[in-house]
Amino acid sequence: xxxxxxxxxxxxxxxxxxxxxxxxxxxxxxxxxxxxxxxxxxxxxxxxxxxxxxxxxxxxxxxxxxxxxxxxxxxxxxxxxxxxxxxxxxxxxxxxxxxxxxxxxxxxxxxxx
Numbered sequence: 737x738x739x740x741x742x743x744x745x746x747x748x749x750x751x752x753x754x755x756x757x758x759x760x761x762x763x764x765x766x767x768x769x770x771x772x773x774x775x776x777x778x779x780x781x782x783x784x785x786x787x788x789x790x791x792x793x794x795x796x797x798x799x800x801x802x803x804x805x806x807x808x809x810x811x812x813x814x815x816x817x818x819x820x821x822x823x824x825x826x827x828x829x830x831x832x833x834x835x836x837x838x839x840x841x842x843x844x845x846x847x848x849x
Contacts, residue, residue: 737846738764744771750845754780760845768841772834774798774826782825787838789818796832801825 742761749757757773774780774796782801792815800808800816803823810816818824826834 738762740764742769747771749773752780754778756780758845763841763846766840768838768845770836770838770842770845772832772836774828774832774834776828776830776832778826778828778832780826782823784821784823785842786820787840787842788820789824789836789838791816791818791834791836794833794835796834797829798832798834799827799829801827 739760739762744759744761747759747761749759752758755775755778759771759773761769761771763769771794782803793810793812795812797809797811800810801824802808802816802818808816809829
């Protein structure tokens with residue numbers, strides 16, 4: 737199971753309980769790229785998962801909250817790494833687009849589990 741090429745404009749969004757628009761982009765092997773779009777003022781609560789995660793702020797401004805680290809204000813061009821099973825979340829200050837990469841694949845994002 738894989739998607740080699742993807743355009744965010746062609747992937748219908750899944751709206752999360754917080755109101756984020758999640759689009760699963762390319763994935764295969766053990767990696768996945770996911771775009772998240774948030775309105776300003778969204779609080780994505782602290783959560784954890786067994787996946788490693790690297791994120792990139794495409795546009796906007798967020799506070800990254802991560803267990804064991806001071807809260808960090810991130811703007812366009814900033815990136816972050818979340819180790820497996822570490823609680824983390826965000827607060828958006830402006831409309832924001834994030835690109836998150838996960839390993840292994842978040843099968844629940846594909847409706848597999």
